[in-house]
Amino acid sequence: MGIMENPKNGYDAAVIGTGLGGCACGALLAKAGLKTLILEKNEKIGGSCSYYEKEGFKVDIGTHMFTRGNYGPIGEVQRRLGIPRRIQFAQVSDLALLTGAGYSLILPKEAYRYPAFYYQLYRQLDVPLKDFIAVSKLFYDLVMMPDSEIEKWDERPVDEFVAKYVGKNLRLLGYLGGILGLFFVIPFWEASAGEAIWSYKRMFGERTLSYPRGGASRIPSVFLEAAQGLGADLLTGSRVTRIRVENGQVQGVEIEGGTFFPARAVVSTTSLRDSVFHLVGEQHFPELYREKVRKLKKSIIAFQVKIGLDKKLFKAGALFGARIRDKNFDPKKVTLEEVKKGYQEIMEGKIPQVTMVYCPVPSNFDPALAPPGKQLITACTAGPTTDVDLQDPPEKWLDELVDTLDELIPGLKKHMIWCDRFDTKFIANWIGKEFGPAISTAQTVDQVGKNRPLIRTPIRGLYFAGDGAGGRGVGTELATQSGIECSEMVASDLRFGLLG
Ligand SMILES: Cc1cc2nc3c(=O)[nH]c(=O)nc-3n(C[C@H](O)[C@H](O)[C@H](O)COP(=O)(O)OP(=O)(O)OC[C@H]3O[C@@H](n4cnc5c(N)ncnc54)[C@H](O)[C@@H]3O)c2cc1C
Structure with missing residues (x-):
């Protein structure tokens, strides 16, 4: 039986999620000639790389820089799709300013x-x-x-x-x-x-630290346009509530409202815990596998602000900065123990003594992301995942983030046209991964390389991709790489008749 023939009049493959992992995988499956369905619970595509519009600004949902541009897996997906460099990655001369706590250093492009x-x-x-x-x-x-x-x-x-x-x-x-x-x-x-x-x-x-023209959302948009051009179906506003499994074999997916889509292969790009315990049901997995998934470690997450400025205040592509609240604290004498203490404070839900900010400035890479003469700032500071009770209320974390930015970018508050503030629950709900980690399977010593969870699962026809399984590299690129690897496995398993 050829991979285009489908015994149940359904799909060869259903992909859950339109983050970079899901989009890369879905587009490459369509390219391989598979009848592909891509499902997204949000009305908008893109997951962490989605966006919204406000007063002429195009604003990223996440807070992103891209370490490899078209030289990494994002470029590889385009090459495989036959649309090389459709996404353009921009650089600016001063790529980043590392500042605060007595330091000031420019990371150059040249x-x-x-x-x-x-x-x-x-x-x-x-x-x-x-x-x-x-x-x-x-x-x-x-x-x-x-x-x-x-x-x-x-x-x-x-x-x-x-x-x-x-x-x-x-x-x-x-x-x-x-x-x-x-x-x-x-x-x-x-x-x-x-x-x-x-x-x-x-x-x-x-030397590829960069940011895409059109914003982070340009990447999932290009991947999905290609997927649809190759015949894939995309359903947004469609939350998968169940991955149906019978006798150790995937049958398809059910969405909110009860519609069932038969599929010979299902790729889930939500976290492994969500997939195993909420979408499939743990009874379908061997005990050893369940235990491994239960024990997986996740990363932490971030409080975020997006700010529209009435003029260009900041020159570099991004700001990596720090502010110390205790003015008697000498940053030149910081010890490893103090760094550990700061992390411990975050893990306990307390605002740490030193606020670190990560702040890409998208309109410096692509001025079209802000109205003429204005500037778009996206920034975040590390916060605990939503399973930790916050000891300082979210508003205080966000105030601290804005105050830190105001100290590092003089005049920020004065020139603010608007400031949107997002607590950790927002991003958790948006990406739909339990407790909202930035990376759902953290890259700890025991969860990378040969110890990274595999894309293939013990269930025939079920695959995990995105930042939860497979791949290597930084966040978005890790997820894209995993999407590439997953598409190869699904296409090959179907071709060799390994699936039902
Ligand atoms: C604040 C922040 C800053 C970051 N900074 C960087 C950075 O600078 N550089 C970098 O490379 N990476 C960064 N990352 C990490 C990076 O964004 C992620 O690792 C990567 O984008 C994850 O891609 P993904 O494909 O796994 O899924 P996601 O982008 O998490 O998307 C998952 C998608 O699945 C959908 N979904 C979930 N459950 C269901 C369901 N049941 N039914 C249907 N759809 C569902 C969600 O709605 C979502 O669209 C950052 C992340 C965050 C949150």
Whole structure:
């Protein structure tokens, strides 16, 4: 039987979710000639990479930068779809400003400015002469380490990798570890060094930190347009309430309202816990598998604000900043223990002493995202997932975020036209993943590389993709890579007659 023939007059594949994982997978399944249905619970597509419009601004739902542009899996999906570089990734000369707590450093786009960047970095971090060569070796290894070596670091944490170079200098360990662990939204002493080195090697080696023209939502839009052009059906406002399984074989999906869509393969891109315990039902999985899914660790999440400014106040592409509330605290003397304490405060639902902000400025990459002369700011600060009771109310976290931004971008409050504030419950509801983590299967030492949950499941015809299973790299690219891998598996399993 060919893959286009469908015994039950249903779909070859149903894909749940239109985040980057679902869109990449759905489009590539359609490209492989499969009759594909893509289902999204929200009225709008895109998951974390969705958007809304306000007073002439096009605003991202998430807070995003992209580490690999078209050089990574997002480019690969377009190549496979026969639409190379339909998405354009933009860069600006000052890619990011790292500022606050006594530091101010510009990450440049151009390679010729790197020596000055490293000079400033060493100077501001106060790297002692005795550590100079070791720190230089760390940066060299970060870009030059062969992938076979990197894999050996998968099961070891970022702090162990940094300590190999800076040894007992706990201050340098705190700063360099913080930078390397940044992308994974978990403490760096839990994050996999292999995953960090792999990601930084590509971002610095390819010099591809960027942002798409048209906003983050341009990516799912292009993928889904291609999918529909290849015959895939897309249903928005359609929450899947059940993945039907009989005798260890997927039958299809049921949406709110009761409509059932038969499908020979089902790809779920919500979290593994949601898929196993809420959509399929745990009784269909072997006990060992259930236990593994139950114990999976998730990342933390963020409080977010989106701000429209009446003029361009900030020059760089993004701001990575910090504000210390206790004015007697000397950031140059920070120790690893204090960094750990800050993380512990977040985990207990308390606003930490040091507020860290991550703030891409989309209109600096694409001025069309704001009305002429105006500026769009998107920013977030780390917060606990929604299973943690907040000790400080959400409004206070958001006030703290805005106050921090106002200190780091002078004049911000004065030039604000509007400010939309989103607590952690908002993003949790939007992406629909239990407790709303930024990365549903966190990239801890025991959850990456060969220990990452597999895309294939014990149920015939059921696959997990997105940031929960498979893939490698940073958030959006991890999810896209997983979508690519999943599409290959589904197409091959159907072709070899392995599914019903
Ligand atoms: C605040 C924030 C900042 C981030 N910053 C970055 C960054 O700078 N760079 C980066 O690369 N990554 C970043 N990430 C991480 C990145 O956004 C995610 O890891 C990635 O986009 C997840 O993609 P996904 O395909 O797994 O699914 P998601 O984007 O999470 O989408 C899942 C989709 O599935 C849908 N869905 C869920 N359940 C159902 C159901 N039952 N029926 C139908 N549809 C359903 C949801 O509505 C949603 O559209 C950030 C994330 C957040 C939240």
